[in-house]
Amino acid sequence: MxxxxxxxxxxxxxxxxxGRPAAQPATRTARRRGHEALSGYLFVAxxxxxxxxxxxxxxxxxxxxxxxxxxxxxxxxxxxxxQNYKDLLWANPEYAPEVRDAALHTLWVMIAVPLLTVxxxxxxxxxxxxxxxxQPLLRSIYFVPYVTSGIAVFFAWQYILQPDGAINVxxxxxxxxxxxxxxxxxxxxxxxxxxxxxxxxxxxVPVGMLMYLTGLQSVDRSVLEAAQLDGAxxxxxxxxxxxxxxxxxxxxxxxxxxxxxxxxxxxFLVMTNGGPGNHTNVLGLEAYRLAFxxxxxxxxxxxxxxxxxxxxxxxxxxxxNLRVLRSRT
Amino acid sequence: MHIPFTERCAESSDVSRGTTGSxxxxxxxxxxxxxxxxxxxxxxxxCGGSSGSSGGGKTLDMWxxxxxxxxxxxxxxxxxxxxxxxxxxxxxxxxxDAYTTKVQAAAKTHxxxxxxxxxxxxEDLVLGSAGISKDISSDVGSDWSGLYQSSVQQSGxxxxxxxxxxxxxxxTSHGVKQGQRFSVPFTSGTFGIxxxxxxxxxxxxxxxxxxxxxxxxQDLKATKAKDxxxxxxxxxxxxxxxxxxxxxxxxAFAELGKDDYHALFSQDPAKDLASPNGVxxxxxxxxxxxxxMPGTQSLDIDGADQAFAQGKSAWDIGGTFTLAFLQQNxxxxxxxxxxxxxxxxxxxxxKPALGxxxxxxxxxxxxxxxxxxxxxxxxxxxxxxxASQFAKAATEVSSTELGADAATVxxxxxxxxxxxxxxxxxxxxxxxxxxxxxAGYDQDSMSDIIADLTPLHQKSAAQTGxxxxxxxxxxxxxxxx
Numbered sequence: 021m022x023x024x025x026x027x028x029x030x031x032x033x034x035x036x037x038x039g040r041p042a043a044q045p046a047t048r049t050a051r052r053r054g055h056e057a058l059s060g061y062l063f064v065a066x067x068x069x070x071x072x073x074x075x076x077x078x079x080x081x082x083x084x085x086x087x088x089x090x091x092x093x094x095x096x097x098x099x100x101x102x103q104n105y106k107d108l109l110w111a112n113p114e115y116a117p118e119v120r121d122a123a124l125h126t127l128w129v130m131i132a133v134p135l136l137t138v139x140x141x142x143x144x145x146x147x148x149x150x151x152x153x154x155q156p157l158l159r160s161i162y163f164v165p166y167v168t169s170g171i172a173v174f175f176a177w178q179y180i181l182q183p184d185g186a187i188n189v190x191x192x193x194x195x196x197x198x199x200x201x202x203x204x205x206x207x208x209x210x211x212x213x214x215x216x217x218x219x220x221x222x223x224x225v226p227v228g229m230l231m232y233l234t235g236l237q238s239v240d241r242s243v244l245e246a247a248q249l250d251g252a253x254x255x256x257x258x259x260x261x262x263x264x265x266x267x268x269x270x271x272x273x274x275x276x277x278x279x280x281x282x283x284x285x286x287x288f289l290v291m292t293n294g295g296p297g298n299h300t301n302v303l304g305l306e307a308y309r310l311a312f313x314x315x316x317x318x319x320x321x322x323x324x325x326x327x328x329x330x331x332x333x334x335x336x337x338x339x340x341n342l343r344v345l346r347s348r349t
Numbered sequence: 350m351h352i353p354f355t356e357r358c359a360e361s362s363d364v365s366r367g368t369t370g371s372x373x374x375x376x377x378x379x380x381x382x383x384x385x386x387x388x389x390x391x392x393x394x395x396c397g398g399s400s401g402s403s404g405g406g407k408t409l410d411m412w413x414x415x416x417x418x419x420x421x422x423x424x425x426x427x428x429x430x431x432x433x434x435x436x437x438x439x440x441x442x443x444x445x446d447a448y449t450t451k452v453q454a455a456a457k458t459h460x461x462x463x464x465x466x467x468x469x470x471x472e473d474l475v476l477g478s479a480g481i482s483k484d485i486s487s488d489v490g491s492d493w494s495g496l497y498q499s500s501v502q503q504s505g506x507x508x509x510x511x512x513x514x515x516x517x518x519x520x521t522s523h524g525v526k527q528g529q530r531f532s533v534p535f536t537s538g539t540f541g542i543x544x545x546x547x548x549x550x551x552x553x554x555x556x557x558x559x560x561x562x563x564x565x566x567q568d569l570k571a572t573k574a575k576d577x578x579x580x581x582x583x584x585x586x587x588x589x590x591x592x593x594x595x596x597x598x599x600x601a602f603a604e605l606g607k608d609d610y611h612a613l614f615s616q617d618p619a620k621d622l623a624s625p626n627g628v629x630x631x632x633x634x635x636x637x638x639x640x641x642m643p644g645t646q647s648l649d650i651d652g653a654d655q656a657f658a659q660g661k662s663a664w665d666i667g668g669t670f671t672l673a674f675l676q677q678n679x680x681x682x683x684x685x686x687x688x689x690x691x692x693x694x695x696x697x698x699x700k701p702a703l704g705x706x707x708x709x710x711x712x713x714x715x716x717x718x719x720x721x722x723x724x725x726x727x728x729x730x731x732x733x734x735x736a737s738q739f740a741k742a743a744t745e746v747s748s749t750e751l752g753a754d755a756a757t758v759x760x761x762x763x764x765x766x767x768x769x770x771x772x773x774x775x776x777x778x779x780x781x782x783x784x785x786x787x788a789g790y791d792q793d794s795m796s797d798i799i800a801d802l803t804p805l806h807q808k809s810a811a812q813t814g815x816x817x818x819x820x821x822x823x824x825x826x827x828x829x830x
Binding site (some may be wrong): 064089091092093094098112113114118178182183184202203204206207209292294295296297298299312313314315316317318319 | 357358430446449450453456457470472475476478479481518519521523586589642643645646647736794797800801804805807819820822823824827
């Protein structure tokens with residue numbers, strides 16, 4: 021903001037015939053640039069320091085911890101090398117089967133959530149894009165799940181899904197009582213995971229829908245008109261013209277949801293804590309349990325190792341996604 | 350705590366604005382950068398820590414995880430202040446998991462109170478080994494420990510057995526030394542207590558406690574038949590260990606007797622959980638399957654007790670500590686028929702007793718600068734006159750020996766529960782005895798397996814036994830490394 025007048029003054033001072041030596045402006049410019057650089061560094065310093073402390077240090081600490089046995093409070097770490105990784109993957113019957121089950125559940129979530137999110141949010145965005153009236157209002161309404169406080173909403177879902185909750189009552193009242201779940205939707209091992217997937221999708225659709233809506237609004241109308249002139253109907257236009265044009269958005273929506281599915285666990289922690297039994301345990305929740313819910317057992321290293329395994333999986337996914345994006349766009 | 354910081358920040362901002370206005374923009378910019386940097390780092394550097402425990406020498410802070418203890422503790426604190434001039438501030442954080450997290454976080458930030466209420470003979474030793482609570486063994490003499498019931502006088506102490514359990518490096522109490530003491534008992538009792546809603550029971554024609562497990566199953570059938578929706582049994586099975594420790598284990602003890610029950614957790618394939626004995630005990634437990642209240646597997650302990658108090662179930666499995674929670678939720682003790690889980694008629698121990706144990710204790714934190722005052726407060730709570738007032742206010746069994754006054758203090762329902770304590774060593778199920786299990790045994794992992802038998806009905810008793818045997822053997826293998 022103060023740069024413009026100062027620059028102008030310097031320029032005038034440097035002009036021939038002003039009676040000032042040429043070297044002085046050059047020195048002043050260098051000094052000014054030095055000050056500007058210093059200002060810049062000082063402005064970014066807080067972020068760099070915070071990243072170094074909260075990011076690099078934490079990541080490095082976590083990596084080292086993954087080779088140790090520690091409860092977070094004991095004065096010394098017991099070094100175990102790769103044993104934590106072995107225990108999680110196959111060696112320890114206490115952890116390996118739980119991790120395997122959690123990995124399977126996570127895989128289901130990773131397949132179902134991105135697919136369903138795309139399957140719901142794209143048509144929703146197309147419909148919303150064609151709504152001429154009240155589009156901002158409808159957009160806001162569809163976005164409500166995303167901005168509502170997660171924990172409160174997930175508690176509300178718990179009540180809705182109980183044996184005497186709203187969904188069972190609704191099903192019975194419309195004559196579909198045979199579909200209701202007497203043990204509640206989260207109490208039956210066969211419906212608990214699909215229900216959790218549905219709740220996760222419900223939370224993911226708003227962002228997906230908004231991203232598609234943004235993409236749809238940037239589609240060149242002449243392309244759509246050309247398709248219509250060629251005789252394409254609504255369905256054909258959307259399937260053969262619009263859908264390929266928003267493919268990059270689909271990639272982003274899929275990637276974001278894959279990442280959330282791989283690492284997210286808050287919904288599962290609040291709504292089921294991995295239950296009933298262990299039928300909705302996911303890898304993120306297992307890592308959290310090992311770190312914080314083991315009554316100070318020395319399992320922080322195991323939690324860290326599981327976190328690094330998740331990171332490796334996420335990295336592979338990101339690379340695959342990059343490869344797919346590069347070949348398609 | 351944050352107000353002075355805000356004021357300092359406001360002053361700094363004013364200074365920077367003054368400089369800008371003086372017509373020296375470069376300095377102003379640098380000053381602004383400096384202020385921004387300081388402000389950004391201030392939360393980390395200046396305001397990141399906290400001062401520790403309570404401020405004045407005559408003030409103590411105490412945390413508890415039991416809402417039902419708050420009123421009784423506050424009343425005791427008022428009497429303590431009158432007697433000693435020391436103020437005790439009591440705060441409650443719940444549920445248990447949140448409390449555990451709170452304590453761990455506070456330990457990391459050196460913001461612990463002076464006194465913690467802890468789960469006895471487990472959590473207290475864990476906190477001791479982690480350096481969060483102090484070893485008070487040298488201060489608790491017989492004049493103090495003698496105030497407690499004889500069965501819990503040693504609670505909080507690292508006995509030879511506890512020390513042996515702590516030896517494996519993956520033990521939660523690894524590092525403690527024999528003879529150390531990290532808590533004194535506060536409340537006592539037991540779990541495996543069945544509670545029936547007298548009104549619902551009367552509607553089904555039940556007026557007295559069942560004498561055998563078979564009779565109880567008949568009673569469950571009757572209440573379920575009378576009210577198929579609300580006539581079932583609730584238990585907070587979302588908390589993993591409840592089904593295993595509150596129901597299966599007392600039943601298995603009654604069915605098999607002490608030695609064969611202990612052998613279930615041994616490495617002997619002829620007697621362990623996959624053996625005919627194990628399958629018999631698991632089958633017995635799975636007979637509860639038709640009677641679980643809908644969705645009880647999704648409820649935590651408070652949720653299951655609440656469902657019972659609200660009339661959504663006719664029966665509830667809990668402990669002596671449940672009555673206080675039921676009372677908080679509008680149910681009067683007189684509305685409850687309470688009895689210990691009865692043994693099967695043909696079992697080795699048809700009339701088992703449930704051994705009492707210290708449920709919660711009091712620990713001094715390692716960061717407390719008022720250890721002497723903290724211990725004075727803990728000893729004050731152990732005095733019979735104080736303990737009986739607390740027991741009455743909290744509807745809890747106090748660890749202090751109350752003698753002949755116990756029945757009057759606790760009321761008839763709670764006192765009836767304590768009658769389940771009376772037994773011989775042979776016919777008493779002792780939930781605190783872990784001597785027969787491998788060090789490092791994790792009940793939560795075992796509970797995940799047994800949940801698939803009942804209430805989830807996913808596996809047979811034989812398969813459940815095999816899976817539990819496999820896990821149990823791995824605990825032994827780890828323990829013997």
